[in-house]
Amino acid sequence: MEEEFVLAKVYDPHQVEQKWYTFWEKQGYFHADEQSSVEPYSIVIPPPNVTGSLHMGHALNNTLQDILIRYKRMDGKNTLWLPGTDHAGIATQYVVEKELAKEKKTRKSLGREKFIERVWQWKKEHGGIIIEQLKRLGASCDWARERFTMDEGLSQAVREVFVSLYEEGLIYRGDYIINWCPRCHTALSDLEVNYKETEGKFYYIHYPLKKGKKTIIVATTRPETMLGDTAVAVHPEDERYRDLVGKEVILPLMDRVIPIIADEYVDKNFGTGALKITPAHDPNDFEVASRHDLPAIKVIDESGKMNENAGQYRNLDRFTCRERVIEDLKRQKLLKKVESYIHNVGHCYRCNVIIEPTLSKQWFLRTAPLAKPPIAAVKEGRTRIIPPVWEKTYFEWMENIRDWCISRQIWWGHRIPAWYCKSCGELMVLREDPKTCKNCGSKEIEQELDVLDTWFSSALWPFSTLGWPKKTRELEVFYPTSTLVTGFDILFFWVARMMMMGLKFMGDVPFRDVYIHALVRDAEGQKMSKSIGNVIDPLVMIEKYGADSFRFTLSALAAQGRDIKLSEDIISGYRNFTNKLWNASRFVFLNLRDYEVDENFKPFDYYSLADKWILSRTSKLIQTVRNALDNYKFNDAANSLYHFIWHEFCDWYIEFSKERLGSNEKEKAFRRSTQQVLVEVLDIILRLLHPFMPFVTEEIWQKLPGTKGSITVASFPKENVDLFNQEVEEKVEILKDVIYHIRNIRGEMHIPPSQKVEVIIFCENKETESFLKNYRNYLIQLALIKKLKFSKSRKRPPASATAIVRGIEIYVPLEGLINFEEEEKRLNKEVAKVEKQLTFIRKKLTNEDFLHKAPREIVEKENQRYQELLEKQKKLKEGISRLIEMKNTD
Ligand SMILES: [Zn+2]
Ligand SMILES: [Zn+2]
Numbered sequence: 001m002e003e004e005f006v007l008a009k010v011y012d013p014h015q016v017e018q019k020w021y022t023f024w025e026k027q028g029y030f031h032a033d034e035q036s037s038v039e040p041y042s043i044v045i046p047p048p049n050v051t052g053s054l055h056m057g058h059a060l061n062n063t064l065q066d067i068l069i070r071y072k073r074m075d076g077k078n079t080l081w082l083p084g085t086d087h088a089g090i091a092t093q094y095v096v097e098k099e100l101a102k103e104k105k106t107r108k109s110l111g112r113e114k115f116i117e118r119v120w121q122w123k124k125e126h127g128g129i130i131i132e133q134l135k136r137l138g139a140s141c142d143w144a145r146e147r148f149t150m151d152e153g154l155s156q157a158v159r160e161v162f163v164s165l166y167e168e169g170l171i172y173r174g175d176y177i178i179n180w181c182p183r184c185h186t187a188l189s190d191l192e193v194n195y196k197e198t199e200g201k202f203y204y205i206h207y208p209l210k211k212g213k214k215t216i217i218v219a220t221t222r223p224e225t226m227l228g229d230t231a232v233a234v235h236p237e238d239e240r241y242r243d244l245v246g247k248e249v250i251l252p253l254m255d256r257v258i259p260i261i262a263d264e265y266v267d268k269n270f271g272t273g274a275l276k277i278t279p280a281h282d283p284n285d286f287e288v289a290s291r292h293d294l295p296a297i298k299v300i301d302e303s304g305k306m307n308e309n310a311g312q313y314r315n316l317d318r319f320t321c322r323e324r325v326i327e328d329l330k331r332q333k334l335l336k337k338v339e340s341y342i343h344n345v346g347h348c349y350r351c352n353v354i355i356e357p358t359l360s361k362q363w364f365l366r367t368a369p370l371a372k373p374p375i376a377a378v379k380e381g382r383t384r385i386i387p388p389v390w391e392k393t394y395f396e397w398m399e400n401i402r403d404w405c406i407s408r409q410i411w412w413g414h415r416i417p418a419w420y421c422k423s424c425g426e427l428m429v430l431r432e433d434p435k436t437c438k439n440c441g442s443k444e445i446e447q448e449l450d451v452l453d454t455w456f457s458s459a460l461w462p463f464s465t466l467g468w469p470k471k472t473r474e475l476e477v478f479y480p481t482s483t484l485v486t487g488f489d490i491l492f493f494w495v496a497r498m499m500m501m502g503l504k505f506m507g508d509v510p511f512r513d514v515y516i517h518a519l520v521r522d523a524e525g526q527k528m529s530k531s532i533g534n535v536i537d538p539l540v541m542i543e544k545y546g547a548d549s550f551r552f553t554l555s556a557l558a559a560q561g562r563d564i565k566l567s568e569d570i571i572s573g574y575r576n577f578t579n580k581l582w583n584a585s586r587f588v589f590l591n592l593r594d595y596e597v598d599e600n601f602k603p604f605d606y607y608s609l610a611d612k613w614i615l616s617r618t619s620k621l622i623q624t625v626r627n628a629l630d631n632y633k634f635n636d637a638a639n640s641l642y643h644f645i646w647h648e649f650c651d652w653y654i655e656f657s658k659e660r661l662g663s664n665e666k667e668k669a670f671r672r673s674t675q676q677v678l679v680e681v682l683d684i685i686l687r688l689l690h691p692f693m694p695f696v697t698e699e700i701w702q703k704l705p706g707t708k709g710s711i712t713v714a715s716f717p718k719e720n721v722d723l724f725n726q727e728v729e730e731k732v733e734i735l736k737d738v739i740y741h742i743r744n745i746r747g748e749m750h751i752p753p754s755q756k757v758e759v760i761i762f763c764e765n766k767e768t769e770s771f772l773k774n775y776r777n778y779l780i781q782l783a784l785i786k787k788l789k790f791s792k793s794r795k796r797p798p799a800s801a802t803a804i805v806r807g808i809e810i811y812v813p814l815e816g817l818i819n820f821e822e823e824e825k826r827l828n829k830e831v832a833k834v835e836k837q838l839t840f841i842r843k844k845l846t847n848e849d850f851l852h853k854a855p856r857e858i859v860e861k862e863n864q865r866y867q868e869l870l871e872k873q874k875k876l877k878e879g880i881s882r883l884i885e886m887k888n889t890d
Contacts, residue, residue, distance in 0.1 A: 006589055007703065011582040013546030017695045021135060029073075029712045030140045032080035034473045041077035042478040043069060044462050045141065046486050046494070047149065049088035050123055051095050054133035056520040056528060056566065057487060059538035063551045064517060064558060064634060065485045066139050070691035071629050072482075073140070074716035080478050082465050083134070083141035085127060087150040089454040090184060090350050093412040096122050112411050119412050123148075133539060138547050138694045140712070147465045149457040150414065157464035158414045158457050159431060161505060166418075166429040170366045171406070173427075175296075177279075177286040178405055180358040181348040182304030182318075186409040187362060189453065190402075193346040193355050202341040203326065204272065206334040207232060210248040210257055216241070217336055219271035221343060222281075223329070224321040227254055227310045228299035231277040233288055236262035238273050252334050253325065254311060263288050280359040296359050302409075304356055318356065363407035363416060363450065367500065371398045374499035374509075383499065383509045386632050387560045390488060390516045397492045404497075406453045413451030421445050459497035462510035475506075484511040491516065515632045517558060523567035524857060541571055548693035549575040555692050556638040577642060578696055581689070584650050585700045588678045591661050595675045597706040606673035609775060610656030613732040616725040617648055618681050623719040625688050641689055649681065652736065659777050679705060684717045731771065734806060735778055741803035742783035745812050748879040749801060750823065756786035760811040762794050768808060799886050820883060827880045834873045841866045 008015075024030065032042070043065055048058055065081065073079040096119050097107055107115040127148075134141065147154060165171045178187040203223045206215035216232055229251050234241040245262045265288050266275050279289030279296035289296060301307040306316045313321045329335040346355035375398050377383050378391060385391045407416060419428045423442035428434055436443050457464070462481055466474040480502070486495060495514055502510030521527055522534040529535065541550045553574040557564040607615075621644045628637035660674035683704055690697040690711050701711040742759060751757060759779070763769035769790055772779065776788050791811075796802060799820070800813040814820075841862055844850050851859060 007582065007586045007700065009586075011546075011579060011696060011699075013548065013695065016699045017136070017138070017547055020695055020698045021138065024140065024710065024712055025143065027710065029710060030081070030142050031144055032078055032142050032478070034477050036078045036477075038076065038078040040080065040477050040482075041069075041072040042080040042082065042481040043483050043485065044082045044465055044481055045084060046484075046490070047084045047086040047147075047458060047461065048130045049091050050085040050127040050130075050148070051088055051091050052085075052130045054130060054137070054538050056536060056538055058130070058134075059137060059550070060517060060520050060554050060558065060564065061485055061487065062134055062137055062139050063554045064515070066137070066551075066694075067555060067629070067634060067691040068483060068485070069140055070694065070712070071716060073712070074687065074690065074714060076715065078477070080145070081139075081141045082145050082147070082478075083131070083139070083143060084147035084149070084461075084465060085130065086454060086458055087123075087148065087413065089408060089410055089413040089451065090186060092119060092123075093410050094184070094350055096412075107411065115411055136539065136542055136547060138551065140694070145465070149454070149461070153467065154457060154460070154464045155414060157460050157468050158452065159417050160469045161460060161501065162414075162417055162452070162456075163429055163431050164505075165365065170369065171429075172364055172366065173361060174364055175359055176362050176364070176405065177281075177283040177357050177359055178362055179346060179355045180302070180360070181351065181353055182302065182356055183351045183353040184348060184410070185302055187360070187405055187407065188348060188355065189405060189455075192349045194349050194352075195344040195346055197342055198345040200341050200343055200345070202271070202339040203329075204336040204338070205252065205276075205329060206336060207249040207252060207276075208334075209244070210250055215334075216244060216249060216260065216274050217272045218274045218276040220276055221341060222322070223325045224306070224313070224318055225278040225281045225299065226251065226276055226325065227306070227313060227321075228278045228280050228297040229254075229258060229276045230279060230289065230294045230297060231258050231292065232260045233263045233266050233275045233277050234260065234273060235266040235268045236264060238266075238268045241274060252332065253328055261288075261292050261294075263291065281357050283357055286359065298359055300356055300358065302358075304353075362405050363418075363448075363452075365404040365406050367401045367404050370500040370504055371401045371496075373503040374398060374496065377499065377503060377509045383511060383514060385514045385516065387516065389561060390491060390514075393488075394491060394496065397496060404453075406456050407448075407450040408453050409450055411451065413454060414457060415451050416448040418448040419445045420448070455493055455497060458494055459501045460505075462498055462502055463506050468505070479506060480509050481511045483513045483515060485515045485517065487519065488516050513632075518561065518563045520554075520564045520566050523565055523569075524855075525563065525565050536566060536568060541568070545571050545575045546578065546695070548696045549578045551694075552577065552638060552642075552692050555634045556642065558634040558638075560633065577646065578693065580646055580650060581685075581693075581696065582700070584645070584654060585682060587654055588682050589703065591657075591678065592675060592705065595672070595679070595705060601669075601672060601676070603673035603676045606669045607677070608656070608660050608670070608674060609728060609731065610653060610778070611660075611674055611677045612723075612725050612728045613656075614649065614653040614677060614681055615723045616729055617644065618684050619719045619721065619723040622684065622688065622717045626716075626719070629691075638692055641685075641692070645685055645689075649685065652732075653681070655782050656778055659781050683707070687711060687714055687717050690714075731775075734768070734771070734808075735775055737805045738772070738808060738810065739779060739782045741805050741810055742779075742785070742812065745801045745803060745810075745882075746784070748875065748882065749812075749814060749818055750826070751817060753784060755817060756784050757812050757817065758787040758789070759783065759785050760789045760791050760797060760800070760813070762791045762809040762811075764807055768806075772808070801882050801886065814886065820887060824880065824883050827876055827883070831873060831876045831880070834869055834876065838866065838869050838873065841869070 045065065046061060069079055069081040100106060110118065162171065179190065179193045181188055200221050202219050202221055204217050204219050205223065206217055208215045218232060220226065232249055234245065244260050247260050248257050249260060251258050265284060266273065277285045277288055277294065279286045279294055280298040281300060297309050299306055299310040300318050304318045306313045306318065306321045308314055313324060316324060326335060347353065348355060375395060378385060378394060385394060417429060419434055421437035421440060421442055422444035424437060424440040426437050426439040428438055434445060437445050463475060463479055466472060466479055468475060484495065498510045502508065526532065526534060550571055553571045556574065557566065621640060624640045625637045657674050657678060660670050686697040686701045698711050701707055746757065761772060763772065773790060779785060780788055794809060797811055797813045799815040800811040803810045844862060845866065
């Protein structure tokens with residue numbers, strides 16, 4: 001026996017994973033050759049934040065990408081999976097600021113330059129964590145090409161894009177109401193604001209008319225902003241206020257005269273129907289003001305404090321100011337009433353502080369003209385969105401796109417390449433840093449302080465990572481990329497913007513297919529979150545169950561358009577599958593002691609029925625898996641592999657093969673051919689499984705006779721239609737049915753495996769009879785038969801159990817095998833026990849209290865248990881009636 005063919009008794013992922021990953025990297029299998037003329041297949045990774053650590057979303061996203069990449073690599077494509085990380089502006093700055101706070105420092109005390117150095121330092125020390133974690137998962141990225149959104153090349157791309165868009169007039173500076181975080185000191189995009197239902201107050205305030213004693217009442221949730229009011233607006237068709245339009249009021253507390261205007265934006269039925277207008281601190285008021293040419297007065301500063309325009313309230317925090325304003329209004333009897341009010345309040349997605357809409361100078365990208373080509377590209381099918389339900393969302397966004405505020409008031413990021421001249425006010429946007437003002441020659445120039453939104457650089461990712469703006473061979477070969485795998489939550493943030501930039505600067509779509517995967521939720525369908533405490537850590541799962549079982553679980557659950565409900569139990573269940581594969585492989589190896597690769601041996605001359613059957617099934621499996629992967633149906637591919645390996649290869653073929661493997665010397669060729677089929681089928685299974693389970697498949701494949709190199713670069717199996725054999729498949733189904741029914745009788749009658757039985761078969765159809773006679777060995781072996789007889793008549797032997805399947809009558813005489821009285825007693829006892837349990841659970845399941853209080857999961861488990869017990873009860877009762885029947889035929 002050749003020791004090297006034998007696998008360890010138990011599969012231990014720890015022994016295996018690191019070993020193979022290092023081997024693959026060392027061999028350079030993940031490296032794409034840009035000089036190759038082979039058909040390319042490329043994916044750019046959605047770059048995880050450099051601050052990130054692997055969560056379930058990453059795990060799913062990268063498992064799916066790795067499956068595609070490994071599949072295409074094996075299938076002979078020139079495969080590139082380009083990895084990298086995102087500098088994640090606000091997120092990273094926030095992490096480093098927190099670190100500084102521990103040292104009692106702030107970014108301001110450090111200064112811009114020192115702070116940025118510090119962030120780079122942090123990146124050097126901690127930025128590689130997620131990359132290492134991706135390797136643990138088995139991700140076969142081309143690590144030599146790893147990029148970072150702030151590395152030199154990518155920064156070059158950002159600058160080139162910014163300057164050329166500016167030169168085209170697509171980038172402009174403007175006044176705009178933005179979402180401002182007073183803690184992070186930065187503008188946030190609409191998508192970076194979390195709206196939360198908050199209990200607030202609705203204040204009704206009298207604004208006295210300039211002439212006369214009357215007042216007009218406005219209602220607001222943010223009374224401190226009234227200090228910046230520049231009008232009161234009513235609906236033009238509101239009878240109540242018709243006479244007041246064009247008149248003036250005196251703004252309380254500020255004693256400023258402001259007009260009453262009419263605008264259709266006002267909702268007559270909301271509040272009092274009169275609206276205070278604060279253009280500098282409300283996006284809708286800003287729009288109204290621009291229609292009516294009203295001034296905007298900013299009263300709140302960057303830190304959320306009242307500024308010099310707030311008069312006596314200057315320097316107060318905005319919320320303290322709110323209290324003071326209310327007190328003062330009360331004192332002046334200008335506060336009519338206060339109502340409780342639940343409304344949605346915007347919070348910073350990063351630090352959770354309440355957003356202050358603020359007027360400020362920002363940089364904008366005019367997106368409407370850029371959005372047209374991406375709409376056309378998807379309509380014309382140049383880029384496919386899969387599943388197609390997401391197309392609608394994509395079009396909706398693209399067709400209603402608003403200008404993109406691309407400036408951020410933070411330090412970590414691509415600083416905007418614009419310079420202001422302090423002498424003449426000239427604004428310069430340039431590809432090279434200027435030393436003097438190009439207008440007046442002054443040396444007093446200063447670079448814009450703002451940096452670009454993080455998504456600006458990630459929008460360039462598919463081409464900046466391939467070397468753009470240089471004309472590289474990589475761009476030529478790998479752009480457009482083949483597939484993008486991403487979550488729907490960044491369809492707009494990222495996918496839509498890559499489409500705009502790719503079409504604009506490369507003249508072609510950035511990817512042919514966009515595969516949008518679902519979310520990973522907990523077992524009950526809740527979103528995983530730290531505060532709920534239902535987070536499953538991918539790295540803990542990999543440590544406990546191995547990367548392969550974990551990856552396989554995710555892919556088996558990755559149905560298109562359906563969220564994944566994940567629990568540790570499911571992962572542990574798939575570990576059994578990994579072990580099943582391992583044990584089946586051990587069986588194969590143990591039967592290869594006398595096997596040698598022999599090119600001259602023609603196995604097909606000696607194939608058994610089972611050999612032909614498994615080869616036909618295997619070829620169909622190849623077709624199914626390929627088809628599923630080509631259509632991004634990862635779960636279909638995984639589940640058909642699971643079913644085939646467990647229920648066809650292990651349950652049946654391995655059992656069938658024992659008959660041939662036990663052949664004596666004389667029939668060596670039969671043994672030889674079955675050995676070869678075992679090797680071939682296992683080889684195909686391993687290669688089909690490799691994209692899903694890279695480690696265990698490599699470990700086994702390396703020991704398979706006739707393999708060379710690595711399974712990573714072995715060819716992906718192609719179906720052989722010549723091996724399809726419907727007739728054989730149907731015949732084997734008959735054998736399986738007969739065996740199943742005999743086994744069933746054995747089970748019901750409690751006959752131990754050591755006890756072989758006698759079986760008598762009667763077939764009306766003579767053809768079936770001769771078929772069963774020909775393959776009697778399979779029946780004898782798999783149904784544990786000591787004597788198999790074919791009866792000429794339908795006469796049932798005394799005391800025998802019967803089954804009829806496909807017109808075949810099966811008799812199993814039980815005389816002497818079981819004690820009928822004892823067996824009936826035992827079965828009755830079992831029935832009683834099951835019925836007692838059933839009553840107990842039934843009581844629980846009809847108890848309203850239990851149903852209300854118990855977690856849904858528990859109720860579901862009880863329900864399931866109830867169904868199982870019912871099934872058991874039915875089986876036991878069948879057994880009893882079988883016994884009674886037998887007694888009666890005596
Ligand atoms: Zn914030
Ligand atoms: Zn100048």
